Amino acid sequence: MRSLSDTLERLARFHTAKSNHTLAPPSKLSRLQRFGANPGALKAWYHVPEGLNEPPALVVVLHGCTQNAAGYDHASGWSKLADDFGFAVLYPEQVHANNPNLCFNWFNLTDIRRGQGEVFSIRQMVETMIAEHGIDRRRIYVTGLSAGGAMANAALCAYPEVFAGGAVIAGLPYASATSVPEAFDRMRGHGIPNADELRKRLSGASPHRGPWPAISVWHGTRDRTVVEANAHAIIAQWSGVHGVPPSPTSVETVDGHQRLIWQDRSGRDAIDLYVVEGMDHGTPLDVASGYGNAAPYMLDVGISSTLHIARSWGLTPSFERRRERPHYAKPASPELAASQPQPDRAGNIQAVIERALRSAGLMR
Secondary structure (H helix, E strand, O other): OOOHHHHHHHHHHHOOOOOOOOOOOOOOOEEOOOEOEOOOOOEEEEEOOOOOOOOOOEEEEEOOOOOOHHHHHHHHOHHHHHHHHOOEEEEEEOOOOOOOOOOOOOOOHHHHOOOOHHHHHHHHHHHHHHHHHOOOOOOEEEEEEOHHHHHHHHHHHHOOOOOOEEEEEOOOOOOOOOOHHHHHHHHOOOOOOOHHHHHHHHHOOOOOOOOOOEEEEEEEOOOOOOOOHHHHHHHHHHHHHHOOOOOOOEEEEEOOEEEEEEEOOOOOEEEEEEEEOOOOOOEEEEHHHOEOOOEOOEEEOOOOHHHHHHHHOOOOOOOOOOOOOOOOOOOOOHHHHHHOOOOEOOEOHHHHHHHHHHHOOOOO
């Protein structure tokens, strides 16, 4: 049987990383020193902007393999966005003693079960942030990339009462693998459990009977590290608890990429899927937006997952800046084009709104 160390080395090669891509830019993050028993033996970092006048929302952000908290924060732009719009960010961080390649252990049942391992450490971090920084319990969210995306999904499944929403980027379904060899197979799209089994694993992850968090899934069409089949499996896993139909309620084009939306019976966008055309494995960024920096697995493809995810959670203004990106853009449908704001005598309506926000000190 293949040794764990050998398998982890293969995982590093599978990510095409010949060296550790951990970034070390100047960081705004502070160390969260104590957060319960920490059974997963993780580290934690956070950023809370100064001068907040009300209990802030909290975004929990989980890095991918070979990354760390500071590097992912710098590349994704979450802390910068938090400063501009007044919410807190929390970064659980994997350590080499747990995983030599700094992957969250989403394929170990003892790390993803409620009350155990890494996912319980993350829960304890959240509770500590609530106690020490006055976080609004109604506005706690989680997102992550790759192994971090799979662990974000685990946190949503194990503690659905904690999170109002989540976003999984290039991730995998909850409890779809229970060993490292199975993790390789699932990443390649082999042996993914069927929809009924995936739903059973989600519903068995907690005793939750209340409202379920909305979930957003992001995946590139050229991802060969975690293939796109996993994105559709996540949708299938969550469709049961949300009671949504098999087919999307609607489809739209956002920054040249397709967004599929599943609405629940109340008309809420319960699940959505961003299919990022031509993107490899990584977090989609639009560096021109001012949020994020290109890096390994942090990909400037003309659409900012950070901005769109934050907007879907109500953390930033709901409008968005549209740009021509010829190498990624797709023609919009006539219906979508007709719905866009039209210029008036004072210029584009969005520019008018932005000027008003800036004059009120609500936007930079």
